[in-house]
Amino acid sequence: MPxxxxxxxxxxxxxxxxxxxxxxxxxxxxxDETLIANWNAVxxxxxxxxxxxxxxxxxxxxxxANIFRRLNGRKHLIIGNHDSGATIALPWSSQPAHYRExxxxxxxxxxxxxxxxxxxxxxxxxxxxxxxSHGRLPGCRASLDVGVDx
Numbered sequence: 001m002p003x004x005x006x007x008x009x010x011x012x013x014x015x016x017x018x019x020x021x022x023x024x025x026x027x028x029x030x031x032d033e034t035l036i037a038n039w040n041a042v043x044x045x046x047x048x049x050x051x052x053x054x055x056x057x058x059x060x061x062x063x064x065a066n067i068f069r070r071l072n073g074r075k076h077l078i079i080g081n082h083d084s085g086a087t088i089a090l091p092w093s094s095q096p097a098h099y100r101e102x103x104x105x106x107x108x109x110x111x112x113x114x115x116x117x118x119x120x121x122x123x124x125x126x127x128x129x130x131x132x133s134h135g136r137l138p139g140c141r142a143s144l145d146v147g148v149d150x
Contacts, residue, residue: 004104005043005073008052008080008113008131009147010035012067013059021134021149035148036070043072048093050102052131052146053080053113061086076100080113080131101126115143 011017012035015028025031043049055077056064064086068075074093077083078100088096100111101120108126110119115130115137122128122142130137131147139145 002046002048003044004048004050006050006052006111006129006146007039007148008078008145009054009134009149010051010056011054011082012056013063014057014082017057023149032067036067040070040072045072047073048076049073050076050078050100050111050129052078052111052129054082054131055080055087055090056084057082065090078111078113115139115145119143 012032013028017023018025018028018031023031025034056067068090076094077088077092077096079088079096079098083096098112102109102111108121110121110126110128112128112130113132115133116128119128120126126142128143129146130143131145133145134147134149135145137145
């Protein structure tokens with residue numbers, strides 16, 4: 001049975017994020033290859049992956065398209081502040097959006113690049129998943145930073 005996964009802030013091609021976030025890589029190529037391997041070790045071809053923004057930063061569009069093709073799963077983008085037109089133009093499985101509400105196994109989930117203090121359906125059990133903060137913004141009982149640095 002297909003699974004649903006969430007991630008954010010991969011920053012493919014962005015060498016400066018290694019220093020900014022203390023990622024354990026020597027360069028962007030090593031980081032990209034490790035992120036691809038880790039993604040594909042978990043995600044199968046029929047799984048859904050919601051990427052909550054900042055897929056690639058300062059990445060050559062051809063390189064970005066090659067990385068995208070290599071990643072398993074049906075990929076959906078919640079647009080982040082670093083997602084360029086080239087990122088948005090990739091063949092996502094659904095139309096890229098800034099905000100989306102989905103249901104996974106009857107659990108309502110609010111998806112946005114940015115963490116929110118309140119969100120639609122919060123009082124009724126809706127969860128909120130976000131990225132952007134690179135592990136610096138703690139979640140609460142109903143919100144979670146799903147970025148790769150968390």
